[in-house]
Structure formats: C-alpha cells, structure tokens
Amino acid sequence: MLQATARGWWRDAFASSPVARRWLLLLFVAINAVVGWNAVRHHPRVGYDTGQHLKYVDVLAKGRLPRRAETAAYYAPPLPYVAPSLARGIARASLATAGKVAQIFQVGLSLALTLGLLIACQHLRAGDGAFKLAVLGLCGMPAVYYRTFAMLRGEVYLATLGVLAVAVVLGAIARGTIDHRRSLVLGLLGAGIALSRQLGLVLLVGLGVFFVIASLRGQRRYLAGAAAAGLLAAVAAGWFYLGLRAREGAMLSWNLPRVAFSLANQPTEFYAGTGDGELFTAPGRPRFQKQFAPVLFADWWGDYWHYFLFRGRRASGACVPWPAPPAPNAPAVPDSDFSGNYASMLAYLGWVNRVALVPTAVLLAGLVVGARELQRFAVRGRMDAHTQGVALVFLLAASTLIGYLWFVISYPRADDGDTVKATYVFQIVPLLALLGGEALVRLRSLARAAFAVSCALLVAVGLFVAPAAVTRWGTPLDCRLPGYKQ
Numbered sequence: 073m074l075q076a077t078a079r080g081w082w083r084d085a086f087a088s089s090p091v092a093r094r095w096l097l098l099l100f101v102a103i104n105a106v107v108g109w110n111a112v113r114h115h116p117r118v119g120y121d122t123g124q125h126l127k128y129v130d131v132l133a134k135g136r137l138p139r140r141a142e143t144a145a146y147y148a149p150p151l152p153y154v155a156p157s158l159a160r161g162i163a164r165a166s167l168a169t170a171g172k173v174a175q176i177f178q179v180g181l182s183l184a185l186t187l188g189l190l191i192a193c194q195h196l197r198a199g200d201g202a203f204k205l206a207v208l209g210l211c212g213m214p215a216v217y218y219r220t221f222a223m224l225r226g227e228v229y230l231a232t233l234g235v236l237a238v239a240v241v242l243g244a245i246a247r248g249t250i251d252h253r254r255s256l257v258l259g260l261l262g263a264g265i266a267l268s269r270q271l272g273l274v275l276l277v278g279l280g281v282f283f284v285i286a287s288l289r290g291q292r293r294y295l296a297g298a299a300a301a302g303l304l305a306a307v308a309a310g311w312f313y314l315g316l317r318a319r320e321g322a323m324l325s326w327n328l329p330r331v332a333f334s335l336a337n338q339p340t341e342f343y344a345g346t347g348d349g350e351l352f353t354a355p356g357r358p359r360f361q362k363q364f365a366p367v368l369f370a371d372w373w374g375d376y377w378h379y380f381l382f383r384g385r386r387a388s389g390a391c392v393p394w395p396a397p398p399a400p401n402a403p404a405v406p407d408s409d410f411s412g413n414y415a416s417m418l419a420y421l422g423w424v425n426r427v428a429l430v431p432t433a434v435l436l437a438g439l440v441v442g443a444r445e446l447q448r449f450a451v452r453g454r455m456d457a458h459t460q461g462v463a464l465v466f467l468l469a470a471s472t473l474i475g476y477l478w479f480v481i482s483y484p485r486a487d488d489g490d491t492v493k494a495t496y497v498f499q500i501v502p503l504l505a506l507l508g509g510e511a512l513v514r515l516r517s518l519a520r521a522a523f524a525v526s527c528a529l530l531v532a533v534g535l536f537v538a539p540a541a542v543t544r545w546g547t548p549l550d551c552r553l554p555g556y557k558q
Contacts, residue, residue: 085190092201099205100186103212107182110222114177114543116171117380117553119223120495121145126224129153133161133170137312139319147325148500149312151267152226170255174224182221183233186211188239189502193509195242196461200513202527207509211502213431215424215540216372216494219380222543227498229268234275235502238465238543241279245460250297259304266309270324274475275499276305278468286460289453295514328483328491337484338364353422356382356394362489364480371494374421374540381421383544384412385551392551413544424540425465427533431508434530438507441514442466448506462510467505 086093099174116122116203127143132392140146155177156170165173189211193204197406211217221228250258262279265272283298290486313323331337345363347355347370354369375381382393389410395410442462448454449463476497485491516523 076527080289081187081191084194085187087194088201088204089199092205096190096201096204098206099208099212100165100190103186103208103217103471104179104182106178106218107221108545110178110218110541111172111175113546114175114222114380115545115547115549116168116175116224116552118545119225120377120493122171122418125153126156126171129156129160129170129174129224132157132258135161137315144327147270147316147320147327148226149267149269149309151264152224152229152269153365156224175222178221179229180223181228181232184237185228185502188235189505192235192239192242192506195239195246195511196458196506196510202516203509203513206512206527206530207505207532209505210431210434210508211505212528213534213537214372214428214494214501215374215380215537216498217501218541218543219375220495220498222380223495225495226269226496227495228550230265230275231499231502232305232372233261233264233268234272234468234499237265237279237438238468238503238506241282241464242461244294244297245457245464248291249293250301251349252300255297255300256304259301260308262301262305263308266305267312271472271475271479271496273324275468276302277475278471279464281471282464282467285450285463286455289449289455291455291460296357326479326483328485330482333478333480333482337481337486338362339486342486342489352426354418355421355425356418358457358488361487364489364492367489367492368494368497369428369432370421370425371492373424373537373552375417377493379545381415381417381540381544382412384410386410389552391549417544421540424537427536430526430529430533431435434511434526435504437511438504438509439466439469441511442507446470462507465503465506469500469507472497472500473502 086096088096117126119125124144124224125148128138128145128148131138131142131389132150137150138146147556156174157545159165159173160167160170186208189207190204193200193207197203208490220231236257240254240261241250242252242500244258262276279298283294286294317323335343339362341362342364345360345366347366348360349361350359351366351370355366355374360366370376378393384392384394386392392410393412394414395412443466445459445462446466449459479496480491483491512523512526515526
C-alpha cells in the first residue's frame with residue numbers, strides 16, 4: 073500500500089507533457105544534487121549561532137531539553153535537533169559529526185519539500201508542466217534555499233512540513249472535504265510545524281483563518297476535519313510550549329528581551345532604507361545593516377551575513393570570511409593580513425542583485441495575484457477550488473510576513489539589525505514560488521510572447537545566479553575556526 077501511495081505521489085508530482093516531465097525531473101535532480109553536495113562539503117560549524125545549536129544537540133542527547141544557562145537556543149522547539157542528538161547520544165558521535173548527520177538528514181527534507189511543492193502544483197493546475205517548472209525554478213533559484221539547507225536549522229523542517237501541509241489542504245479543497253485520513257495527516261504536520269520553529273505558529277494561524285473564512289462562506293464541510301487536526305496538533309505539540317512557560321515564564325520566548333510592540337522600536341532607516349547606493353555594488357555587511365528590505369533582499373539572493381559564499385583567512389591561520397571582524401567597533405583586518413574571495417564575491421553578488429530584480433518582480437506580481445484571489449474568496453465568495461487554493465497560499469505567505477515583522481519589531485536589534493535574515497523567514501520561499509508561478513501562467517493566457525520572454529529571462533538569471541548556490545566553506549578547512557571544539 074505504501075509503495076502504491078509513493079508511486080501515486082511521484083506520478084502526480086511529475087504529471088505533465090513528456091518534454092516538460094523531462095525538464096522537471098532534471099531541475100528536481102539538479103536542485104537536490106546541489107543541496108546534497110553542500111551537505112557533504114559545508115563545514116557543520118559554519119552557520120548562524122551554530123555553536124549554540126550544537127550545545128542544544130549535546131543536552132538533548134542526554135534526554136532532556138536545555139535551559140537558558142546551557143545554550144542561547146534554549147527557546148527552540150526540539151524537532152530539528154532529534155537526528156543529530158541521536159547520533160550524539162547513541163553512536164557517541166562528536167558534535168562535528170552530529171552536525172554533519174543533521175546536514176545529511178536535511179537533504180531528505182529538501183527532496184520532500186520539492187516533491188511536495190510539485191504535488192501542490194498538481195492540485196492547483198493539474199498537468200501544467202510550465203507552471204510546475206516555473207514554481208520549482210523560483211523556489212530553487214535564490215541562494216537562501218541552499219544556504220539554509222546547508223546549516224543546522226529548524227527553518228528547513230518548517231518549510232518542508234509547511235509545503236506538505238499546503239499539499240494536503242489543496243487536495244482536500246479539490247475533494248470538497250477533509251476526511252479522517254487527511255485530518256490525521258494534517259494534525260501531525262501541524263504538530264511538526266509547531267515543534268520546528270516558533271515562527272511556524274503563524275502558518276497554523278493562517279490555516280485557521282482560511283478555514284474560518286471558508287466556513288463563513290458556506291463551506292462547512294472543512295470544519296470537522298480542520299478542528300480535529302487542530303486539536304491533534306495542539307495535543308502533540310502543546311507540551312513544549314507549556315514546558316517553556318513553566319521554565320521561562322512565557323510560552324513564546326527568545327534570547328533577546330521583548331519590548332512592547334511599537335514602530336518606534338526600530339529606526340527610520342529600518343523601514344525606509346534603500347541600500348545607501350550599495351545594494352547593487354557591495355551587498356554585504358556592515359553596509360546598510362540596519363535597513364530591513366535591502367538586507368532581506370541581499371540575503372535572499374546572496375550571502376549578506378557572510379556564512380556561505382565568503383571564505384578567507386588571516387595570516388595567523390584563523391578563519392575569517394571578510395577583512396573586518398564581526399564584533400562592532402573592532403579594528404578591521406589589514407589587507408596584508410587577509411586572503412580570501414571577499415572582493416570578487418562582493419562584486420559578483422552586486423550583479424546577482426541586479427539580475428535578481430527579474431524574479432523578484434515575478435514574486436511580487438504573485439503576491440498581487442494572491443491578494444486579488446483572497447479578495448474574491450473572502451469578500452465575493454468565490455468557492456472554486458483554484459481560487460481557494462491561491463487564497464490559501466497567499467494567506468500563509470501574508471501571515472508569515474506579518475509574523476516576522478512583528479518579531480523583528482518586538483525583539484529589536486537596532487544597533488546591528490542581526491534579526492533580519494532571509495533564513496529566518498525561509499518558510500515563505502516555496503509559498504512565494506507558488507504565487508509567482510501563478511502570476512507567470514496568467515501572463516501566458518494574456519500575452520504568450522511576453523510569457524516566453526519572461527521565461528527566457530528567468531532561465532538566464534537562474535544560470536547566472538547558480539554559483540551562489542554552492543558553499544565556499546568546504547570540509548576540511550584550511551584555517552582554524554576560533555573557539556571551536558569537537
């Protein structure tokens with residue numbers, strides 16, 4: 073039975089014309105092959121707060137959750153740390169090896185995400201090979217996809233489970249009801265989302281809003297299944313948040329002090345900054361570091377914070393990705409004491425940001441299309457499966473953006489903008505890809521010549537930005553990582 077189900081998923085994912093199917097398979101393999109290469113090559117210690125995440129693994133391997141004094145990642149749900157902690161606890165692996173286990177395991181998540189994304193495409197536009205190619209290409213084009221999967225990060229679990237949940241709900245929409253089996257699967261996926269990252273809760277809120285709107289518009293056949301799924305998710309994941317409240321005094325916690333929500337928490341340039349003229353010439357820290365949109369854009373398409381593409385070393389042998397230390401107000405590393413790819417990579421990423429305006433425009437057009445479909449669904453009561461599906465995806469994307477903005481404003485790092493990272497909002501990447509693909513195929517029905525030109529430009533951009541998908545922090549390193557212990 074499982075074998076037949078797997079064959080059905082594969083058949084649905086790649087259902088299209090023979091020519092499109094071959095290109096889909098090639099793109100699917102290429103994306104996941106690069107993810108696999110990075111998992112093998114990227115050093116497990118190089119990443120955002122990786123030392124703290126490995127401390128979490130070390131504590132979880134002993135059979136308990138960490139406390140604040142043991143790691144700055146104490147607030148994180150445990151699901152992303154299970155695989156490396158089992159390697160650490162059962163196989164007595166070093167922390168470096170446990171980190172590598174996590175990286176390899178995440179290759180399977182990338183396979184699941186891309187396959188689930190194609191199944192979601194099938195539910196939205198059955199057999200449309202151009203739509204599937206556009207969605208998969210837009211998802212696998214930005215550097216943030218490969219950088220996030222190369223690190224020990226909960227966001228890859230969140231994005232994968234989110235896509236699978238979208239596929240399940242889209243399938244239920246196509247059938248007009250959520251049966252017992254789909255309710256069970258959706259509940260388990262919801263629990264996994266909640267146990268991956270706290271920001272995953274906004275996806276569950278988005279799903280809830282969708283079902284409430286559908287009910288108000290007369291589609292009450294979803295209610296029982298959705299309610300059962302929500303109850304299962306709450307029971308299966310609630311223990312972590314109740315425990316966090318008992319330990320830390322709040323069900324939602326972070327390693328920064330929370331302040332009352334106010335737009336004044338961030339400086340004016342956070343909202344209005346445009347990159348200080350360097351977004352397309354030198355898109356890396358510390359330039360325009362306190363500006364939300366430019367940093368997010370540069371980190372989406374490149375490596376703004378220098379953890380993936382920049383590679384260098386001091387004359388002493390210490391690893392350093394750029395000729396200035398990350399510590400604020402510290403002296404820069406003299407050019408004579410630094411060797412690496414900083415200058416050439418910075419110049420290349422400036423060009424990446426320029427050409428990335430093309431796919432960015434497609435993604436923004438997708439948001440406009442999604443907003444329009446939500447209006448048709450929520451206000452006009454359009455209940456066809458396609459309108460509901462696009463509205464669902466837009467709701468999840470919008471809830472993610474709103475939740476993330478709430479987070480960076482409520483937990484401000486106004487001195488350095490360190491909470492603005494594309495990885496932190498990684499769950500939105502496949503959602504925007506779905507919306508962008510929808511915008512493209514609508515262009516096809518309006519102006520086939522413009523559609524063909526757009527596709528050609530996207531292919532050219534994809535080829536140009538492809539080098540940004542491959543890590544420069546290969547293992548073994550030819551330099552020393554300061555403070556790192558096995």
